Amino acid sequence: MPLTANDPSRKSWLDVPQDSDFPIQNIPFGVFITKDDVVTIGTRIGNYAIDLGALQQLNYFEGIELTDDMFMQDTLNDFISDGKKTWRLVRNRIAEIFDSNNPELRDNDKHRETIIFNIEDVEMQLPVLIGDYTDFYSSREHATNVGKMFRDPENALLPNWLHIPVGYHGRSSTIVPSGIPIHRPQGQTLPPGNDTPVFGPSKLVDFELEMAFITTDANIMGEPIPIEEAEDHIFGMVLFNDWSARDIQKWEYVPLGPFLAKNFASSMSPWIVTLDALEPFRTKGPEQSPEPMDYLKQEGEHAFDINLQVALQPEDGNENVICNSNFKYMYWSMAQQLAHHTVNGCRVNSGDLMGSGTISGPTPDSFGSMLELTWGGKNPIKLNDGTERKFINDGDTVIMRGYCKNDTVRIGFGEVKSKLLPPFSRK
Numbered sequence: 001m002p003l004t005a006n007d008p009s010r011k012s013w014l015d016v017p018q019d020s021d022f023p024i025q026n027i028p029f030g031v032f033i034t035k036d037d038v039v040t041i042g043t044r045i046g047n048y049a050i051d052l053g054a055l056q057q058l059n060y061f062e063g064i065e066l067t068d069d070m071f072m073q074d075t076l077n078d079f080i081s082d083g084k085k086t087w088r089l090v091r092n093r094i095a096e097i098f099d100s101n102n103p104e105l106r107d108n109d110k111h112r113e114t115i116i117f118n119i120e121d122v123e124m125q126l127p128v129l130i131g132d133y134t135d136f137y138s139s140r141e142h143a144t145n146v147g148k149m150f151r152d153p154e155n156a157l158l159p160n161w162l163h164i165p166v167g168y169h170g171r172s173s174t175i176v177p178s179g180i181p182i183h184r185p186q187g188q189t190l191p192p193g194n195d196t197p198v199f200g201p202s203k204l205v206d207f208e209l210e211m212a213f214i215t216t217d218a219n220i221m222g223e224p225i226p227i228e229e230a231e232d233h234i235f236g237m238v239l240f241n242d243w244s245a246r247d248i249q250k251w252e253y254v255p256l257g258p259f260l261a262k263n264f265a266s267s268m269s270p271w272i273v274t275l276d277a278l279e280p281f282r283t284k285g286p287e288q289s290p291e292p293m294d295y296l297k298q299e300g301e302h303a304f305d306i307n308l309q310v311a312l313q314p315e316d317g318n319e320n321v322i323c324n325s326n327f328k329y330m331y332w333s334m335a336q337q338l339a340h341h342t343v344n345g346c347r348v349n350s351g352d353l354m355g356s357g358t359i360s361g362p363t364p365d366s367f368g369s370m371l372e373l374t375w376g377g378k379n380p381i382k383l384n385d386g387t388e389r390k391f392i393n394d395g396d397t398v399i400m401r402g403y404c405k406n407d408t409v410r411i412g413f414g415e416v417k418s419k420l421l422p423p424f425s426r427k
């Protein structure tokens with residue numbers, strides 16, 4: 001099925017500011033609440049939120065096979081379950097409806113009033129009910145940096161790393177959308193020099209610059225997903241801040257891996273940008289050596305050129321850009337991650353979320369965590385208000401942004417922005 005929604009020459013009758021992340025070629029999917037407390041599935045063009053439930057009720061999706069309440073739901077899971085063909089039909093139709101040459105909705109003031117909202121007038125929700133959350137560890141630079149700091153600089157990568165897309169099962173209950181503040185977690189740590197642990201607020205709260213992909217019902221239990229089909233089961237991507245407590249992590253992670261250091265919060269951007277919209281930004285990933293095993297072998301371009309940025313904003317202060325990275329640095333592709341995840345027969349469902357792992361680039365200004373940017377706190381970052389940071393302070397806001405750009409179109413993700421609050425206290 002052709003991706004007519006991606007036509008770079010198409011213009012919308014809705015105003016799209018220059019350098020908007022959301023031109024008519026993007027058409028992401030999300031869930032929002034209107035001022036009248038109506039929850040609906042929607043999309044976004046420029047600074048307008050578009051109610052897909054209302055569009056459906058007013059018959060704008062006629063001819064596409066959809067259940068009657070497909071878009072009048074508070075999650076995208078059912079829509080995602082309908083599969084790639086339906087996603088494409090719907091995105092192509094939305095592009096047609098908002099094409100500057102199409103008068104149908106453009107010239108119908110009454111319909112426009114019930115379908116289109118200013119983005120400031122809606123509240124974004126989590127777009128999917130996330131059943132399971134897996135986090136990978138797929139940036140070679142990140143794994144090498146962490147290995148150098150925590151283990152042996154000479155053998156920074158563990159022996160399995162170049163053979164397996166390493167990952168662990170996270171927890172979905174504390175994944176929240178952009179804008180929701182996070183409390184500094186408390187827990188056990190072993191301060192340097194101590195031989196018994198102490199309890200208290202984490203002193204080393206960090207962000208992890210990640211992206212995540214959201215899957216459809218990909219297989220039945222027992223059935224591996226062949227690598228050449230894996231991308232068909234990826235609905236789209238979001239920005240993902242996988243908050244981490246480094247001191248808790250260091251004490252608890254042996255032998256079973258991350259636990260409470262990671263599951264207190266992860267923040268995601270609310271608009272899922274479809275893999276279809278990202279098609280023009282395919283690129284080659286890093287050379288893989290040794291050659292991956294057959295079930296992980298891929299031909300062609302399976303990385304995506306997505307510029308990523310992290311800014312830190314102190315309370316009452318200005319933003320400081322502290323990292324510029326790119327999703328294309330990932331050593332293992334999303335398709336390899338999904339093929340590996342299911343090679344043993346593990347079932348993947350609609351709305352599952354797979355984090356990339358921290359995305360660090362080759363240069364120190366492209367490292368995707370405070371742990372790496374300050375090299376374990378040894379080289380604090382100087383902010384524009386004169387203060388320094390080794391890790392994240394209470395009151396700081398972490399903002400992640402991402403976009404793709406070529407000569408004709410810019411497709412972006414908006415942002416994921418969240419503030420770190422002091423530890424939770426009972427009123």
Ligand code: MN
Pocket residue numbers: 135208210242355357358
């Ligand atoms: Mn992570």
